[in-house]
Amino acid sequence: MKKNSYFWWIYLPLLIYFLFAIGPMVWVVVSSFQTDDQIFSHLMPFSFRAFIPENPVLNAYQKIFLEKNFGRALYNSLIVTITTLIAGLFLNSMCAFGFAAFKFKGRNILFLGTLITFMIPFGSIALPLYLVVNNFGWINTYWALIIPGLSNGLTIFLFRQFFLDIPRDYIDAARVDGAPWFSIYLLLYMRMSIPIIISAGLIIFLFQWESFMWPLIVARSSAMKVIQVAIADFSQEGQVLWSEIFAASAVAMLIPIAIVLPLQRFYIQGITSSGIKG
Amino acid sequence: MYRRMQTLISEGTRYREKITPYLFIAPALIGLVLFRLYPILNSFISSFQAVGFGANAGKIRWVGLGNYNFIVSDPVFWQSFKTTMLFVFIITPFEITLSFILALMVSRRFPGVDFFRTSFFMPVTVSLAVASAIWGLMLNPNNGFVNSFIAIFGIKPQPFLTSKNQALFSIISIVTWREAGYWMIFLIAGLHNVSQELYESARMDGAGAFRIFSDITIPLMRRTILFVFVADTSSKFLMFVPMYILTSGGPENSTNVLMFEAYRTIFIYGDRGGGNAIVMIILMVCIVTIALQFKLFKSSQ
Numbered sequence: 001m002k003k004n005s006y007f008w009w010i011y012l013p014l015l016i017y018f019l020f021a022i023g024p025m026v027w028v029v030v031s032s033f034q035t036d037d038q039i040f041s042h043l044m045p046f047s048f049r050a051f052i053p054e055n056p057v058l059n060a061y062q063k064i065f066l067e068k069n070f071g072r073a074l075y076n077s078l079i080v081t082i083t084t085l086i087a088g089l090f091l092n093s094m095c096a097f098g099f100a101a102f103k104f105k106g107r108n109i110l111f112l113g114t115l116i117t118f119m120i121p122f123g124s125i126a127l128p129l130y131l132v133v134n135n136f137g138w139i140n141t142y143w144a145l146i147i148p149g150l151s152n153g154l155t156i157f158l159f160r161q162f163f164l165d166i167p168r169d170y171i172d173a174a175r176v177d178g179a180p181w182f183s184i185y186l187l188l189y190m191r192m193s194i195p196i197i198i199s200a201g202l203i204i205f206l207f208q209w210e211s212f213m214w215p216l217i218v219a220r221s222s223a224m225k226v227i228q229v230a231i232a233d234f235s236q237e238g239q240v241l242w243s244e245i246f247a248a249s250a251v252a253m254l255i256p257i258a259i260v261l262p263l264q265r266f267y268i269q270g271i272t273s274s275g276i277k278g
Numbered sequence: 279m280y281r282r283m284q285t286l287i288s289e290g291t292r293y294r295e296k297i298t299p300y301l302f303i304a305p306a307l308i309g310l311v312l313f314r315l316y317p318i319l320n321s322f323i324s325s326f327q328a329v330g331f332g333a334n335a336g337k338i339r340w341v342g343l344g345n346y347n348f349i350v351s352d353p354v355f356w357q358s359f360k361t362t363m364l365f366v367f368i369i370t371p372f373e374i375t376l377s378f379i380l381a382l383m384v385s386r387r388f389p390g391v392d393f394f395r396t397s398f399f400m401p402v403t404v405s406l407a408v409a410s411a412i413w414g415l416m417l418n419p420n421n422g423f424v425n426s427f428i429a430i431f432g433i434k435p436q437p438f439l440t441s442k443n444q445a446l447f448s449i450i451s452i453v454t455w456r457e458a459g460y461w462m463i464f465l466i467a468g469l470h471n472v473s474q475e476l477y478e479s480a481r482m483d484g485a486g487a488f489r490i491f492s493d494i495t496i497p498l499m500r501r502t503i504l505f506v507f508v509a510d511t512s513s514k515f516l517m518f519v520p521m522y523i524l525t526s527g528g529p530e531n532s533t534n535v536l537m538f539e540a541y542r543t544i545f546i547y548g549d550r551g552g553g554n555a556i557v558m559i560i561l562m563v564c565i566v567t568i569a570l571q572f573k574l575f576k577s578s579q
Contacts, residue, residue, distance in 0.1 A: 014383055014394045021459065022397050025404065027423060028412050046426040091306045098302030107299070110307065117314040123516030123537060124557055127544050128317040128324065151309025181298050210405035212519050217545070228407040232523045235411040242415055249408045256403045264396065271460075272467040 025253065026051055032060055032246035039242055060247035064234075069222055070248055073230035076219075077209060080145045080226060084208045085201055088150050092200070093193070095151075096159030097185045101171060111160075118153025123213060130217050144218040145226065149208055154274055155200045161273065162196040163189055198263055199270030206267075209256055227252050325555040345555040355556070357531055358539040361446065362560070365535055366514045366567070369450045374506055376458045381465035395466075399459040406456060410523040413452040414439065439524050442532035449520045449533055461506050468502030469495070504575045508568050515564040536560045 031039045033056035042050035064070035099111050129148055138144035166189060174184050190197070215226045225233070231248045234240045260267055325345055330337035349355045384395040401409070416423040417438040425435040438448045472495060480490050496503075518537040521527055527534030527542070536556055544553030 010383075010388065011390075014390075017380065017383075018394060018397050020455070021401050024412055024416060024423075024455070025400065027416075040421055043421055043423060043426040046430055050423070091309070095303045095306035098299045102299035102302075104296075104299040110303065113315075114307070114310060117310045119512075120314055120318055121512055121516045123518060124561055125314060125317040125321065127540065127553055127557060128321040129313060131320070131550075132312065132317060147309070148313040151306040151313065153310065153314075156306060181302075185302070206403070210407070212405065212407045213522075213541075216522070228405055231411050232407050235414055235523060245411055245415060249412050252408045253404050256405075257400065260403050261396070261400075264399065268399075268463050268467075272464055 023051075028246045028253065029250045031243060032250040033057060034243055035059060036241050036243050039246075060241065060243035063241070064244050064248050068234070068240075068244070069225075070227075070230055070251075072223065073225050073227045074251060076142075076145075076224060077227040080142060081205060081208045083142070083146050084149055085204050087146070088152060088155065088204045089197060089201055091150055092152055092155035093159045093190060093197070094185060096156045096163055097189055099156070100160045100163035101181075101184070101189075114153045114156050116153075118157065122211075126213050126217060129214075133218055138218070140219055140221045140224045142224075145215055145224075148214070149211070152204065152207075155204060158196060158200050158203075158270060158274060159193070162193055166192060195266060195269070198266040199273075202260055202263060202267040203270050205259065206256060321554045321557055324551055325558045326551070328551045341551065345551045346559075349552060349555055349559070354531065354534075355539065358534045358536050359559075361531070361533065362515065362535045362537075362563075365446060365450065365517070365533075366511060368447075369453060369514055370507065370510050372450065373454050373458055373510060374461055374503075376454060377461035377506070378465055380458060380462045381469055384462075385466050385469040398462060401456045401458075402460045404456055406453070406519040407523060409452055409456045410520045413448075413455070414524050417448055417452075440529060442528075442530045445525050445529060445533045449524065452520055452524075453514075453517065457510075461510060464502055464506050465499070468499045471502075472498045500575060504571065507571050511567055511571065512564055515560055515567075 027050060030051055030053045033053045035057060038055070039050070095114075099107065099114075133139065133144045133148065136143070138147070170188055171184060174188055179188075210228065211226075212228045212232070215229050216232070219225060219229070227248075231245070231252055234245050234248055324338075326340060326342060327338050328341045328344065330339065380398050384391050384398065404412075417425075419425065419435060419437045419440050422438075424438070429435070437444060439445050476494055476498070477490060480494055485493070516537050517535060518541060521533050521535055521538045522541070525533040527538050537560060540553045540556040540560070543549050543556060
């Protein structure tokens, strides 16, 4: 009897928060396969069948992809996110290698500058950054969405931290063999850095996939809209059905979950090491 | 001749060796300067400027503290300022307390702990825009999920985002739903850094769970807690997405935080100088708040 009450003390609060955290997500995915009439019939009055899809239909998905140009937004987001991911990993790890492998004039001050930039919240520069990008003529292009987000102080910091733990002997041996610096970076260091590549990659991926304010400012046209902005537009238009918002949200939600969940250990390592060392 | 060539070559390689590090760091640093440092300086400078209109269209002139004076005399700004402070000073302790409770619940080992930890973390992968869109429908006053759910317990339907008394708290709940799991991760990492031996010896000395928590856990986690507070505070001062998607600052400006006001000032009213001045004020207030947090944690040592 005592054991039983102990059991509830631990599991009941966990279960309640579990329902609070996951419930809305399940409801969204289930509702995306329903018509609005079906959704409302389980809400008035409330019934737990709202969480069980019955007679699932694909109406909402057909509507958003075939009529509401959501495919284009998804495509834009994928292009922008994948490009940022690859180019960002490359650019920032190279910079980190420069900081970790060499002693050079101005190194400390430049690295300090890098650290400062990652304390500047993106929101605070979004507005003036618009003017910079506007001067380049990049409004409503992929350039505006990709280029400003590439360099990232946090990613540089994470890579440098990892590179510093790699014994210097590797470099010395490779130099004796006459290996050029770039191959040392790419073939030696990067090959030993798979865990940090995954961690930093996930951070970059989520950052770019979820970014909203910046795309809202620079890529408003229907051809360049990204997925987050498209969903915001759906939820602000009066004409859009609930099931359509849910279908769009389900797509935007399930893609990062499918990527982050299996790799969450790396993501968690990435963000906590940035916080605790930084 | 041969010797001169030799020195030339070795000078060449020495030069190459010298610039190599700069070649590695340059691409990323150019990006940081162009897209991070320059904009913030630009924002600072243009907060002292005004762009002409009418006959002087496009002409930039210096107005000193003119933009700031104008803002400070605007009651909308002060209301927005109050809303921002209310938002930040409620949501940060609320979120972090909840995250701490979650972290304490799932930092020990027991059957199913990984499952719960992962599910608490799941909302973090939902973007703020999507979270806002979903919760906007959940909190719909007419036929939303939440109103129909609380009706089971006999609670009357609530207006949520459509009421000036509840809108800000609705946004606080939405953001907390998404982010509690994020701060939980840092706090779990902090809890795991506290050595188990300390707990053991405290338990041997007969300290109760509450004593252990207040005398061992909290002091040893000071660094983590400070980090979480600082990071959370700075992100909340700049919160924009839920206000943009859900309320447009309303009803009756009750969710019109400074970041939203700055966005409106620049992109809707076209007042660049004024908007940048607001951004600068946000940053200053944010820095002061963070400095106070550092001080508070120092003095409580």
